Amino acid sequence: KSPYSMPGILHFIQHEWSRFEMERAQWDVEKAELQARIAFLQGERKGQENLKRDLIRRIKMLEFALKQERAKVHKLKFGTDLSVEQKHNESNGKCDFPSTVSKTNELQTTNAHMSWRHGRQLLRQYLQEVGYSETILDVRSQRVRALLGNNYDAPKPVENDNQVVNGNISDEEKQSNRCVWNQLQLASCSLNLTPTLTSIFLPRSAGFVLATHSTDGNTESIFKDFNFLNAEDNDNEDDEDVNMQDEDVTDDGDHQRKARAKTMNGSLTCFTGPIKKDLQSMLDTLRGSEMSRATEEPYNLLNVFHSESLPFTVGGTHMGDESIENALGLGALAGLTVANEADPLSYDIAATKESYRKTWNPKYTLRSHFDGIRAIRFLPNESAVITASEDHTMKLWNLNKPLPSKKTQSLDVEPIYSFRGHSGAVLSLEVDADGSYCFSGGLDASVRVWSIPSVEIDAYDTYDPAVIQKVLVGHTDAVWSLSYSSTRQQLLSASSDCSVRLWNPTSNDPLIQTYTTEGIPTSVCFVQCDSNHAVVSHTDGKINLYDLETGQISLVLAEGDGSKYIDCSVNCVASHPTMPITMTAHDDKHIKFFDNSSGKLIHSMVAHLDSVTSLSVDPNGLYLLSGSHDCSIRLWNLDSKTCIQELTSHRKKFDESIYSVAFHPSATYIASAGADALAKIFV
Amino acid sequence: SSVMDPEPIVRRNPPGTKAEDFYKWPAQSFDEMDTTLAVQQHIQQTIRQDFTDTETILTVPPGQDEGVWKYEQLRQFCLELNGLAIKLQTECTPLTCSQMTATEQWIFLCAAHKTPQGCPAIDYTRHTLDGAACLLNSNKYFPSRVSIKDSSVAKLGSVCRRVYRIFSHAYYHHRHIFDESENETYLCRRFTTFVIRYNLMSRDNLIVPIMDDASNTSNNNSVDQ
Numbered sequence: 054k055s056p057y058s059m060p061g062i063l064h065f066i067q068h069e070w071s072r073f074e075m076e077r078a079q080w081d082v083e084k085a086e087l088q089a090r091i092a093f094l095q096g097e098r099k100g101q102e103n104l105k106r107d108l109i110r111r112i113k114m115l116e117f118a119l120k121q122e123r124a125k126v127h128k129l130k131f132g133t134d135l136s137v138e139q140k141h142n143e144s145n146g147k148c149d150f151p152s153t154v155s156k157t158n159e160l161q162t163t164n165a166h167m168s169w170r171h172g173r174q175l176l177r178q179y180l181q182e183v184g185y186s187e188t189i190l191d192v193r194s195q196r197v198r199a200l201l202g203n204n205y206d207a208p209k210p211v212e213n214d215n216q217v218v219n220g221n222i223s224d225e226e227k228q229s230n231r232c233v234w235n236q237l238q239l240a241s242c243s244l245n246l247t248p249t250l251t252s253i254f255l256p257r258s259a260g261f262v263l264a265t266h267s268t269d270g271n272t273e274s275i276f277k278d279f280n281f282l283n284a285e286d287n288d289n290e291d292d293e294d295v296n297m298q299d300e301d302v303t304d305d306g307d308h309q310r311k312a313r314a315k316t317m318n319g320s321l322t323c324f325t326g327p328i329k330k331d332l333q334s335m336l337d338t339l340r341g342s343e344m345s346r347a348t349e350e351p352y353n354l355l356n357v358f359h360s361e362s363l364p365f366t367v368g369g370t371h372m373g374d375e376s377i378e379n380a381l382g383l384g385a386l387a388g389l390t391v392a393n394e395a396d397p398l399s400y401d402i403a404a405t406k407e408s409y410r411k412t413w414n415p416k417y418t419l420r421s422h423f424d425g426i427r428a429i430r431f432l433p434n435e436s437a438v439i440t441a442s443e444d445h446t447m448k449l450w451n452l453n454k455p456l457p458s459k460k461t462q463s464l465d466v467e468p469i470y471s472f473r474g475h476s477g478a479v480l481s482l483e484v485d486a487d488g489s490y491c492f493s494g495g496l497d498a499s500v501r502v503w504s505i506p507s508v509e510i511d512a513y514d515t516y517d518p519a520v521i522q523k524v525l526v527g528h529t530d531a532v533w534s535l536s537y538s539s540t541r542q543q544l545l546s547a548s549s550d551c552s553v554r555l556w557n558p559t560s561n562d563p564l565i566q567t568y569t570t571e572g573i574p575t576s577v578c579f580v581q582c583d584s585n586h587a588v589v590s591h592t593d594g595k596i597n598l599y600d601l602e603t604g605q606i607s608l609v610l611a612e613g614d615g616s617k618y619i620d621c622s623v624n625c626v627a628s629h630p631t632m633p634i635t636m637t638a639h640d641d642k643h644i645k646f647f648d649n650s651s652g653k654l655i656h657s658m659v660a661h662l663d664s665v666t667s668l669s670v671d672p673n674g675l676y677l678l679s680g681s682h683d684c685s686i687r688l689w690n691l692d693s694k695t696c697i698q699e700l701t702s703h704r705k706k707f708d709e710s711i712y713s714v715a716f717h718p719s720a721t722y723i724a725s726a727g728a729d730a731l732a733k734i735f736v
Numbered sequence: 737s738s739v740m741d742p743e744p745i746v747r748r749n750p751p752g753t754k755a756e757d758f759y760k761w762p763a764q765s766f767d768e769m770d771t772t773l774a775v776q777q778h779i780q781q782t783i784r785q786d787f788t789d790t791e792t793i794l795t796v797p798p799g800q801d802e803g804v805w806k807y808e809q810l811r812q813f814c815l816e817l818n819g820l821a822i823k824l825q826t827e828c829t830p831l832t833c834s835q836m837t838a839t840e841q842w843i844f845l846c847a848a849h850k851t852p853q854g855c856p857a858i859d860y861t862r863h864t865l866d867g868a869a870c871l872l873n874s875n876k877y878f879p880s881r882v883s884i885k886d887s888s889v890a891k892l893g894s895v896c897r898r899v900y901r902i903f904s905h906a907y908y909h910h911r912h913i914f915d916e917s918e919n920e921t922y923l924c925r926r927f928t929t930f931v932i933r934y935n936l937m938s939r940d941n942l943i944v945p946i947m948d949d950a951s952n953t954s955n956n957n958s959v960d961q
Contacts, residue, residue, distance in 0.1 A: 420873035421866075423815040424776075444815045445822075465875050471866050473822050477755070496755050513848045513863045515856070518825070531758070533751040549754045575751035592752040624751050640750070664750075682748070706773040707747035707764075729773060730873070 107183060114179070118172045413688065413698060413723060419450050419732035421468045425706055426726035428482035430491070431717040437508045438715075438724055439491055440732050443478035446471050447493055451508045452722070452734060466734075469512045472503055474521055481532060481546075486539030490522065492558065494532025500525035500546050502558045525556055527564050536587065538579040545587055547577035553589055555601060568604050571595070572613065580635070580649060581628040588635050588649075590623035596637060598649060610635060610647040611654075620664065627668040627677075629691075636677060638665035644679055644689075656694055660687060669723075671716045678723055680711035686725050700735065703727030759784055766797045772881050775800065775808040783812070790926045794933060803884040806934050807872070810892055813930070814868045816923050817899065820906055821861050823913045828905075833857035838904035838943055847898065857905050864898045871895060896927075896936040900944075903927065907944045 424443040431438050436452040448468035455464035477496030484491045484505070493501050502523040530550035537544050543565065544556045553574055555565040572591040580586040580598075586607065590596045595613025597606045614621060620640035627636045633649035644665055646656040661681035669678040670691075677689040684705065688698040703710045706728035713726040726732045747761045763785065766778045782793045796805045836844040836857045845852035848863035855863060872878060872895065877888040903924045906914040918924050925946045931937040 418875070420875060421869045422873075423811050423869065445818045467870050468866070471862065471869075473818060473825060473862070476819060476822060478758075480751075496758060498755070512866065513846075513859075515830070516825070516858050516862055518829075531753065531755045533753075549752050573752040573754075592750075622750060622752065664748075666750075704773065705771045707771065707777060709748050 111179070114176070118169075122169065411721070413700065413735040415463055415700070415702075415733055416736040417452055417455060417464050417466050417734040419448075419466050419468070419734070420730075421448055422446070422730040422732075424478070424730055425709070425712060425728035426730060426732050427478065427480045428713045429715050429724045429726035429732050430482050430484045431715055431720075431722060431724065432484060432488040432505065432508070433486060433718045434488050435508050436720065436722070438732065438734065439472075439482060439484065439505070440468075440726060441479035441482040441493055442730065444730075445475050445477060445479060445495075446473055447475075447479055447482065447491075447503075448472070449506065449508070450732075453508075467512065469508065469510055470506050470520075472520065474501055474503075474524075475499065477531075481535045483535040483537040483544065485537055485542075490558065492535050492537060492544055494528075494535050494546055494548070496531045498528045498530055498532060498548065498550070500528065500532055500535070500544070500554075500556065523558065523563065525558070525563050527554055527567070528552065534574070534576040534578075536578045538584045540584045541579075545577045545579060547574040547589060549573050553577050553587075553599070566601070566604060568599060570597075575623060576625045578626045578628045578635075580633070581630045582633060583649075586649070588626045588628065590626045590637060592622045594621035594623055594639075596623060596626065596635070596647065598635075598652070608649070608652045610649075610652050611637075611645075624664065624666050625668050627670050629670055630672060630674045632674065636668055636670070638668045638679060640664045642681075644668070644677075646694075658694060660689075660696075661685065666711055667713045669715045672718050676716075678714045678716060680714040680725055682708065682710050684710045686711065686714055686723075688723075700725075702733050703731060704729040766800075775804055776811065776881070779808055779812050788922050790922060790929050793926060794930055801883065802934075803886070803889045804882060806889065806892055806936070807878065807884050808881075809930055810868075810895060811872055813923070813927055814865060814872065814895075814899065816921055817865060817902060819921060820902060820913070820917045820923070821865060823917055824858060824861055824902075824906060824910060827910055827913060828858045828861070830856035830858065833905070833909060836860035836901060836905060838901065838908045844898075844901050857909070861902050861905070864902065868895050868899055893936045896931050897941060900927065900931070900937065900941065904944050 419438070419440060422440065422442040422444050426440045426442045428441040429438055438450050438452070439447055440450070441447045449470040449472070450466050450468050452466060454469070455466045458464055472491075472493070475493065475495040475497055479493050479495045481494040482491065489505055491503050491505050493503065495501070501521070502525065504520050504522050506517070506520060525544075525546075528546065528548040528550055530548050532546050532548045534547040535544060542557070542559070544558050545553060546556065547553045547570075551570050551573055553568045553570055555568075556563045557565055570589060570591065572593045572595055574589050574591050576590045578588050580588060585601050587599050587601060588596060588610070589599060591613055593613040594611060595609070596611040598608040598610060599605070600607040611623075620642075622640040623637050624640060625638040627638075628634075629636065634655065635647045635649055637645045637647070639645065642659050642661050642663060642665060643657055644660040645654060645658075647653065648655050660679055661683050662685075663681050663683035665679055665681045667680040670676070671678070675691055676697075677691055678686060679689065680686050682705075684701055684703055686700045686702055687696050688700075689695065690697050702725045704727070709728040711725055711727045713724075715724045717723070721736060723735045724732060725735075745762060747764065749758050759780075763781055764777070766774065769777055771777065778797065779793065782789075786792070794809070796802060834856050835854050836846065838844075843854065844860065846855040846860045846863050848867040871891060877891055878884065903914070906917070907924075914924075924944055928942055928944070928946050931942070932939065
């Protein structure tokens with residue numbers, strides 16, 4: 054009997070058919086995806102084309118400036134024409150170029166310094182037009198100085214809030230930046246351009262302001278070059294650019310030159326062939342060497358330009374130096390050296406292994422408070438923060454809705470909600486585990502429970518009194534510290550009335566227990582891996598581990614010696630998420646690590662130049678963030694206990710600057726809050 | 737906290753400071769203040785020394801730029817107005833005060849929205865204070881705390897005008913709250929003196945009687961914002 058039957062065959066065919074249909078559907082989906090990808094890549098490519106075009110322009114500009122400078126320098130040094138040198142340096146030496154150059158040199162001898170400075174100003178103008186702001190330039194020029202090996206420690210806070218001080222850039226980065234510069238030089242040589250061509254590009258390029266500067270020496274010389282091209286006699290038939298392929302080469306010299314001028318006056322597209330290739334390779338190098346900074350290639354290029362422009366002051370004029378200093382925005386800071394006399398800060402910038410980890414950069418500035426911000430916390434599941442300030446309010450901010458701005462580097466954010474209720478400065482803040490409630494402690498001795506509005510609300514909505522949930526009454530003096538345990542769903546508060554209280558915020562009778570402390574507590578924290586215990590620090594340096602059930606001190610981590618020295622206070626305690634370790638921030642500039650089981654001091658290090666005010670551990674327990682009144686935030690690797698990044702942030706009010714730092718529990722954000730009423734978010 | 741003589745004075749309120757010791761350090765003369773927030777420090781210090789001494793609080797230190805002075809004073813007023821707003825929050829609801837009014841002749845529309853809205857008084861109060869916070873902290877108009885553009889100084893007047901309405905609403909509709917707050921802070925009389933002295937508002941609008949000041953009530957029947 055045959056294995057086939059009619060129903061079997063039918064079934065098989067149906068089955069196959071449905072399978073084909075399914076595959077067809079899958080292929081359609083794939084096709085759509087790939088088409089989307091293609092569109093995306095095309096868009097990207099378009100962006101890169103534009104970028105390339107900008108870079109071409111800049112290169113030409115710089116080449117021109119460079120050649121002018123060399124000509125000048127040579128003229129000044131040797132008092133002769135550049136004829137020999139020029140021909141040697143250029144791939145296609147134009148015969149008449151030297152004489153042109155010498156003419157322009159004579160013209161420009163008197164304008165030597167002026168035109169150099171003009172060049173720099175022009176560069177800045179072009180960059181501004183493209184959208185790079187002064188702050189970015191300053192930031193980049195600081196990085197340049199780091200590249201050049203000018204280490205300097207946290208400088209005095211300067212006007213510019215967005216400065217980022219990145220210790221030493223790792224060797225690998227330095228190398229990659231040098232590589233890029235070498236590539237650029239190679240690319241520019243192979244571009245086969247002459248200054249005459251560049252001079253034509255300059256007046257004709259869209260948006261370049263040069264044409265409107267009608268009276269400075271640069272334009273004069275450029276137009277002189279232009280005239281040369283049209284009028285003068287030369288015999289450079291054989292040094293025709295490879296690029297000029299569209300053109301008829303005739304025997305008539307003049308006709309040829311005029312035609313060439315016309316073509317050059319036309320579109321730039323005829324040059325794009327080999328230029329494109331070289332720039333593409335340049336961009337690839339850039340992209341390859343800067344893995345984690347996809348958006349910053351143009352910035353790096355700029356960075357490199359700045360660094361290499363310094364050697365241009367070969368003339369060694371003082372004016373040149375000054376203008377560099379001014380341009381780099383250093384002013385008096387340029388003379389600062391590392392001020393590390395007494396204390397060898399026990400950190401070193403981590404080695405090249407770390408070069409792939411991310412560097413934090415300032416992204417958002419939160420402006421709205423009228424007085425210092427004492428505490429800042431992220432919402433656990435949103436890109437949002439809450440700040441608590443001495444202006445008696447707390448504010449909710451949504452980082453996904455910054456103010457529209459041309460610069461993407463640093464965005465301002467306005468708050469979407471203001472929590473009003475405290476009748477004095479708000480000193481401490483905590484958020485619960487799912488971001489629905491927050492808790493605040495104030496100078497008015499109250500602890501308040503608030504319901505957090507949705508991050509999508511309109512900033513000017515109607516007032517909803519239900520946001521104010523509870524006022525926890527009990528303390529009789531300022532509440533300086535709060536800690537929330539999600540496992541227990543309970544809140545601990547520490548107050549300068551010498552007590553620590555345990556609350557159940559949702560119950561009708563919230564106060565669970567009161568622990569009287571010996572000495573004034575400054576900070577309290579649940580032990581993250583054991584919520585039956587909490588650590589309390591005091592103004593006299595005492596650090597105690599409490600058993601919350603018995604209410605007794607189960608372990609003394611530090612004795613505390615208020616009488617011995619002034620800055621003995623411990624400002625903040627933090628608990629490691631997975632290991633039984635407590636970290637503490639001290640007035641005497643130290644951060645200390647204690648073992649919760651044995652009570653021993655594991656490690657102690659000088660961490661800042663002034664009192665350490667705040668600590669935050671990242672949710673994976675790998676990094677520690679510390680803030681200090683020395684206006685700096687430092688990021689520490691917890692394994693090696695070394696500092697991997699330092700950020701300058703916040704200005705001083707009286708003698709205080711940074712009050713609070715925080716990691717986001719689940720996203721890559723860090724925050725700092727200061728006495729200057731600002732909060733900063735870094736990504 | 738202040739310390740013994742040989743030690744340098746460190747002006748900080750660190751964790752653990754008791755409420756009564758907050759800011760209890762020796763006053764610093766304005767000329768010695770070298771931070772960018774010197775004007776704010778000075779104004780707050782003077783208020784702490786005697787909040788009833790309106791004259792001293794409003795006297796600009798010699799050599800200080802007047803635009804910055806006005807700006808920082810206004811920041812401080814908005815900060816302290818929070819106290820009044822908190823008290824109003826308990827009593828002023830959309831049921832009791834469905835619009836922002838003072839005397840019967842005026843209804844104020846809230847300018848914080850795209851088109852001016854007739855917010856209930858409590859919303860008007862909150863929105864005005866929040867809006868003032870945004871404007872006074874805006875990087876666009878006030879990028880610096882040590883120098884103010886002239887064009888930005890012009891904005892201070894409209895902030896004053898709107899913020900004053902909080903006082904006038906409290907005075908005419910929640911008199912006991914107004915009195916309680918005023919006795920604790922002298923805020924309204926200081927604000928009135930401030931806007932008159934620096935010509936930030938026209939006297940016609942100053943409808944809250946302040947002790948000896950002559951008050952003018954307007955006779956217009958119109959809405960304003």
